[in-house]
Amino acid sequence: MTYLAITVLGHDRPGIIAQAAEALSECGMNLEDSSMTLLRGQFAMTLICAGEAGTDEIERALSPLLDDGTLTVSVREVPDESAHPALGNPYLITVHGADRLGIVARLAGVVAEAGGNITDLTTRLAGDLYVLAAEVDLPADVDVETLSGQIAEVAGSLGVDASLRPVERDEL
Amino acid sequence: MDLKVALPEGRVLEVVRAPAPVLSQAGPVVDPAAPEVLQLCADLVATMRVSPGCVGLAAPQLGVAAQAFCVDVTEHPKARSKHGLIVLVNAVVMDASRNEKAREGCMSVPDLTGDVKRATRVTVRGQLPGTGETVEISADAFEARALQHEIDHCTGLLFLDRVAGAHAIHTRKVYLGSPDHG
Ligand SMILES: [Zn+2]
Numbered sequence: 001m002t003y004l005a006i007t008v009l010g011h012d013r014p015g016i017i018a019q020a021a022e023a024l025s026e027c028g029m030n031l032e033d034s035s036m037t038l039l040r041g042q043f044a045m046t047l048i049c050a051g052e053a054g055t056d057e058i059e060r061a062l063s064p065l066l067d068d069g070t071l072t073v074s075v076r077e078v079p080d081e082s083a084h085p086a087l088g089n090p091y092l093i094t095v096h097g098a099d100r101l102g103i104v105a106r107l108a109g110v111v112a113e114a115g116g117n118i119t120d121l122t123t124r125l126a127g128d129l130y131v132l133a134a135e136v137d138l139p140a141d142v143d144v145e146t147l148s149g150q151i152a153e154v155a156g157s158l159g160v161d162a163s164l165r166p167v168e169r170d171e172l
Numbered sequence: 173m174d175l176k177v178a179l180p181e182g183r184v185l186e187v188v189r190a191p192a193p194v195l196s197q198a199g200p201v202v203d204p205a206a207p208e209v210l211q212l213c214a215d216l217v218a219t220m221r222v223s224p225g226c227v228g229l230a231a232p233q234l235g236v237a238a239q240a241f242c243v244d245v246t247e248h249p250k251a252r253s254k255h256g257l258i259v260l261v262n263a264v265v266m267d268a269s270r271n272e273k274a275r276e277g278c279m280s281v282p283d284l285t286g287d288v289k290r291a292t293r294v295t296v297r298g299q300l301p302g303t304g305e306t307v308e309i310s311a312d313a314f315e316a317r318a319l320q321h322e323i324d325h326c327t328g329l330l331f332l333d334r335v336a337g338a339h340a341i342h343t344r345k346v347y348l349g350s351p352d353h354g
Contacts, residue, residue: 037339122339169285170250170314171225171277172321172331 003050004029004058005078011070012043020045023061027053032082040125043071048078088139090119090167093151095132097160099125103132106154107162114147115139130160135167173307177259177300179210182218187279188235190330195280198328199231199238201262204304209240213259213301216242226279228318230325233280239263240301241322245315252313263298263323265291266308276321276331277344286331287340290320 008020017036024031034047053061058075065071093111095103104123111118111134120135138144148164155162188194202209212231220229220242227248230241240261245251268291277285294316297308311319321331335341 033343035339120342167275169275169277170317171279172228172318 001050001080002052002054003048003078003080004053004055005076006045006047006049006058006062007072007074008043008045008062008065009072010043012038012041013070016043016065016071017045019065020062023064024049024058027051027057027061029053029058050080088116088137088142091116091136091138091144091164092167093132093134093136093162093164095130095155095160095162097130097155097158098128099130100158100160103130103158103160106158107132107134107151110147110150110154111136114142114150116142116147173255173309175255175258175300175307175309177213177302179214179217179259179301182211182214182216184218184222185215185234187219187223187229187233189279190281190332192235192280194232194235194237195325195330196328197232197237199236199240199326202238202240204261204299204301209238209261210301212236212238212240213242213261216240217257217259220244223279227314228322229279230322232325232328237328239326241326243315243318243322245318248314250314253311253315255309255311255315258309258319259301260296260298260307260309261301263296263319263326265294265320265323266297267293267295268320269293273336274317275342276317278321278331280325281330281332283344284332285342285344286335287337287342288331288334289336290317290334292316294319296323 029049029051031049036045055075055077062073065073116136116138118134118136123132151162151164215234216229220226227245228243231238242259244257246254246256270292271289272292273287273289275285276288293312295308295310296319299306
């Protein structure tokens, strides 16, 4: 079994996903996890698929996507890490405020220094408003209050609002 | 209001996991006095009781397409209204208001969680197994969410059918040492 990581980026138009998924399906590649969104209007898709086809075959199969010159595609083999264990407890960091250079770099730096791992990240710039939401796994031994204070400090120095709170989950 | 029901000895059964077809099937109305319905209700309670952190279970999760479920949020920190053990058949949501979004997990979908908007105040009408007495329960907060989740199961819906958006489904990781692990 081969696992391939594929990215498709560029000018959005209807039918990109249909075309890519069809090509993968014809090669017997099963589309497993995928994430697609529009980033400032640009089509951005990342996916992991599994099957017997190799990188070259998939690159060829996806090459029609490149025809109009507005998309880039990358295909790379990756190891199977679906059983990748999580590190600790899930937290959510949210930030909003005026756009400032380096918000992500400074906050992610604080998180990394604490040993936290960002598992999901969305940032959006809407007019002058910058918004960030990040899910972070924190090791069990992290002092959450201290980290929360550091995040508040960074946010304060950038003039934005930030919060760190546990991700709650209702088990039913 | 007395919600007490007399049930036979329950069996602990295996909880069915998606994509089992029974989870997507609307369960039929059942006869509250039928012995097999009483046994089903007893099995639901017994299986819920042995599952750590489990606050509710519906018939399709034991492989039976039927409108029967149990809920008990007594021990849950997020519960406000607490009716103790609720076992109902043929239940419907009569009234629902004040939606709130929260992340839900389900024993039948153990690897995923999803952000689902649900009413925080509901009135549920159903029948007690055994007597068949019709009861109305008004619940809020966590108990309201649990009732809606279980009634959804009885109609063949999973939380996956109600997620709030394309990025509202999350992979659950195993958090060793986390208090709500399980
Ligand atoms: Zn469930």
